[in-house]
Amino acid sequence: MDRRLFAGAARWAPLRETFRWDIPERVNIANLCCDDWAAEVPDRVAIIHRGQDGSRTEWTYGDLKRASDGLAVALAARGVGRGDRVAVLLAQHPLVMVAHMAALKLGSVVLPLFTLFGEDALRYRLADSGARAVVTDPANLPRVAALRPDLPDLELLISTGAAEGDALALADLMSTPAAGFAAADTAAEDPAVMIYTSGTTGDPKGVLHAHRFLFGHMPCVELSLGLFGQPGDVGWTPADWAWIGGLMDMAIPCLYYGVPLVSHRFAKFEAEAAYALLVEEKVTAGFIPPTALRLMKQVAPPEGLRLRAVSSGGEPLGADMLDWGERVLGAEINELYGQTEANLIVGARSAMMDRVPGAMGLAVPGHEVRLMDEAGREVAPGDVGEVCLKLPDPVAFLRYWNKPEATEKKIRDGWLRTGDLATRASDGQITFHARDDDVITSAGYRIGPSEIEAALLRHPDVVMAAVVGEPDPIRTEIVVAHVVLREGASWEDMEEALKTLVRDRVSAHLVPRKVIRAEHLPMTATGKIMRRALRGG
Numbered sequence: 059m060d061r062r063l064f065a066g067a068a069r070w071a072p073l074r075e076t077f078r079w080d081i082p083e084r085v086n087i088a089n090l091c092c093d094d095w096a097a098e099v100p101d102r103v104a105i106i107h108r109g110q111d112g113s114r115t116e117w118t119y120g121d122l123k124r125a126s127d128g129l130a131v132a133l134a135a136r137g138v139g140r141g142d143r144v145a146v147l148l149a150q151h152p153l154v155m156v157a158h159m160a161a162l163k164l165g166s167v168v169l170p171l172f173t174l175f176g177e178d179a180l181r182y183r184l185a186d187s188g189a190r191a192v193v194t195d196p197a198n199l200p201r202v203a204a205l206r207p208d209l210p211d212l213e214l215l216i217s218t219g220a221a222e223g224d225a226l227a228l229a230d231l232m233s234t235p236a237a238g239f240a241a242a243d244t245a246a247e248d249p250a251v252m253i254y255t256s257g258t259t260g261d262p263k264g265v266l267h268a269h270r271f272l273f274g275h276m277p278c279v280e281l282s283l284g285l286f287g288q289p290g291d292v293g294w295t296p297a298d299w300a301w302i303g304g305l306m307d308m309a310i311p312c313l314y315y316g317v318p319l320v321s322h323r324f325a326k327f328e329a330e331a332a333y334a335l336l337v338e339e340k341v342t343a344g345f346i347p348p349t350a351l352r353l354m355k356q357v358a359p360p361e362g363l364r365l366r367a368v369s370s371g372g373e374p375l376g377a378d379m380l381d382w383g384e385r386v387l388g389a390e391i392n393e394l395y396g397q398t399e400a401n402l403i404v405g406a407r408s409a410m411m412d413r414v415p416g417a418m419g420l421a422v423p424g425h426e427v428r429l430m431d432e433a434g435r436e437v438a439p440g441d442v443g444e445v446c447l448k449l450p451d452p453v454a455f456l457r458y459w460n461k462p463e464a465t466e467k468k469i470r471d472g473w474l475r476t477g478d479l480a481t482r483a484s485d486g487q488i489t490f491h492a493r494d495d496d497v498i499t500s501a502g503y504r505i506g507p508s509e510i511e512a513a514l515l516r517h518p519d520v521v522m523a524a525v526v527g528e529p530d531p532i533r534t535e536i537v538v539a540h541v542v543l544r545e546g547a548s549w550e551d552m553e554e555a556l557k558t559l560v561r562d563r564v565s566a567h568l569v570p571r572k573v574i575r576a577e578h579l580p581m582t583a584t585g586k587i588m589r590r591a592l593r594g595g
Contacts, residue, residue: 059098061315062287063280070281070410070420071486077423081273081452086244087251088126088162090272091313092155093241096123104313105152106292106339108322117152126159127236129228133164133191136214140165140242143187143252146300147171147180147194147202149323153218153228154299155313157193165242167266168251170300173198179262181205183254184212187264187459191216199225246270246452252459253302255398264459265398272310274453278402278422279311281410282392283343284367287315294320294335295345296327302398303371308345317343329357337362348373349581351391352521355382356544365389367407371396372586374490376512377415384408393418395490399455400447400474403427404488416512417487418480425451429482434471439484442491442506447474479506496589498527499534505568507589513563514539514556519547524579524587525570539570540592542579549575 064073095102100120107115138144144161146168148154154170161168169187171180173195180201184192188211192202196219203223206212215225244250250269254262280286286293293312297304312319320339324331327350335341337360346354346368365387371394383391395404395418404427406419413419421427428436429443437443447454454474457465468475479491491497492506499505507525514523522542527535539556543549553573560569580591 059095059316060287061276062285063277064285066285068410070407070423073281073410073423074421077277079273079424079452081246081270083246084243085246085269086162086165086241087269087272087310088159088241091310092119092122092126092159093163095119095313095316099316102316103318105155106318106320107152108320108335108339110323110325115152122152122155122159124236125156125232126163127239128232128234129156129160130163130241131236131239132231132234133160133166133214135234136191138164138166138191138214141249142166142190143169145169145171145184145187145189145192147173147175147192147198148218149173149195150299150304150321151218151323152321153193154321155309156228156232162250162269163239163241165244165248167249170251170253170305172298172300174298177201177205181208182262183264184209186262187252190214193218193228195219196222244269247456249456251305253300253305253398263461263464266456266459268456270452271306271401271455272314274424274451275306275311275402276314277424278394278396278405279307279369281407281422282367282369282394282402282405283345284390284392284407284409286311286343286367287317288342291315291317291343292320292339292341293317293343293345294322294339294341296324296332296350297345297347302396302401303345303347306401307369307371307394327353329354333357333360333363336365340364342366344368346370348375348379349522351375351379351383352515355379355386356521359387363387363389367392369394369405374416374418374508374512376515378516380408380413380415395419395445395478395488396453397476397478399468400451400453400476402453403447403451404445411487412485414483414487414489416509417483417489419488420486421488425453427488428473429480429488430473430475434473437482439482442479442481444494445476445478445480445488447476448472449474493589496526498525498537500527500530500536500567505537509564510537510539510560510568510570513560514541516563517556517559519543519552520556522579522587524589524592526589526592528572528593536571537568538572538574538592540574540576540579542576 096119105117191214221227295308396402403425426448580588
């Protein structure tokens with residue numbers, strides 16, 4: 059079953075002219091990513107799990123179908139059905155996908171949640187979504203149980219451990235007889251997944267997606283991962299599957315294409331351990347966020363890497379990272395862009411376009427992307443505009459959960475407005491400028507932090523960098539850089555060296571007035587730097 063959209067390494071731009079969507083009216087993600095494969099090749103490996111204790115287990119599509127069928131029947135017997143939200147509070151593990159597939163088979167809505175969420179974050183998401191069931195592990199079960207008085211809609215607690223108190227054992231539910239069970243007949247437009255935004259500005263918003271959004275991801279996934287889905291491919295990401303990046307840039311696409319997916323929970327990401335996993339599991343394609351790549355860049359890779367392509371997104375990468383990937387890893391590092399509401403709409407692949415250092419790439423085939431001003435006019439090449447996506451588009455969200463006003467603000471005149479600012483070159487290459495709320499206004503200039511951060515990261519001793527504006531009575535704001543240095547690096551003369559680097563690499567008017575050394579930078583659960591927290595907002 060070959061589901062690949064693109065057969066060869068043609069140029070990217072012509073593909074945008076010829077590509078057409080072919081999305082059935084009735085579709086269920088669980089059929090595409092589980093049951094169809096189980097019917098054709100039940101013994102095909104779906105997930106390879108590496109336990110923290112060194113164990114290694116393989117789950118076939120047949121295993122995944124049997125477990126998710128049993129769980130679906132058990133949930134249905136307890137009243138879970140179409141439209142109900144089923145929360146999954148688990149770290150990377152095959153059981154995450156069992157829970158996802160079971161919920162999707164019922165026509166329910168999967169609600170992925172980070173195990174790193176604190177009490178307030180969990181309470182808000184479970185209460186706002188009206189989640190009816192939560193699947194979690196023994197470590198997180200007490201936290202959810204303690205919140206139940208505040209969660210009147212929550213009826214079922216399910217634990218990957220033994221039954222405890224009101225919590226049911228997932229293993230018992232998965233073993234429920236399910237002969238003849240079939241996934242619900244869902245429309246492509248029916249709700250399937252809800253992922254909450256990071257909440258860096260205001261309350262987090264539940265982003266509701268339909269079953270069709272799986273198709274919307276595939277062109278960028280396939281192209282940015284070097285024509286992903288080839289025989290022998292193995293996929294892996296260190297990103298949590300509760301983030302749309304980990305879930306939809308790697309985990310779900312692996313299951314869709316029949317590519318073995320490696321799952322492993324790093325208690326703390328370590329480059330050496332990541333390299334070992336890549337070699338031992340013969341990984342050919344990975345979605346690896348910029349922060350993880352920068353940590354890997356500090357360590358010499360081992361012999362035996364089989365990486366062909368790496369996609370990365372969330373923060374811009376510089377030319378040095380692209381060069382390092384090809385020269386040291388022997389793999390393309392291809393940037394991609396999207397957000398929870400509309401993921402993977404811009405991308406790059408070195409073999410299919412002329413790469414521009416610092417640019418995210420071109421609009422992905424199937425997606426019409428324009429840069430617009432506030433009035434909805436397309437801006438001229440070189441000018442800063444808001445990244446906007448033409449609707450309808452299969453990758454676009456349905457709506458914000460219980461927030462119609464926010465939905466209306468996000469979607470205007472047939473365009474989804476991302477809130478991200480960028481510039482476009484005459485050849486169509488798009489370069490990220492800033493979030494609209496990350497822009498620094500200084501002495502009449504509108505300054506985006508990304509270009510400055512990229513320059514700072516060129517210094518061999520800088521591991522992470524974040525640039526924000528600080529109020530100033532004369533200039534409105536001044537540019538302030540926060541940097542994390544590699545272990546053992548000296549701060550002596552570093553501030554002036556970094557200012558000189560920005561002056562030489564970017565522009566004198568963008569040189570930070572202050573450079574502050576930080577032990578760490580505040581980050582969202584998805585690995586994005588929280589510039590708002592650095593601004594004190």
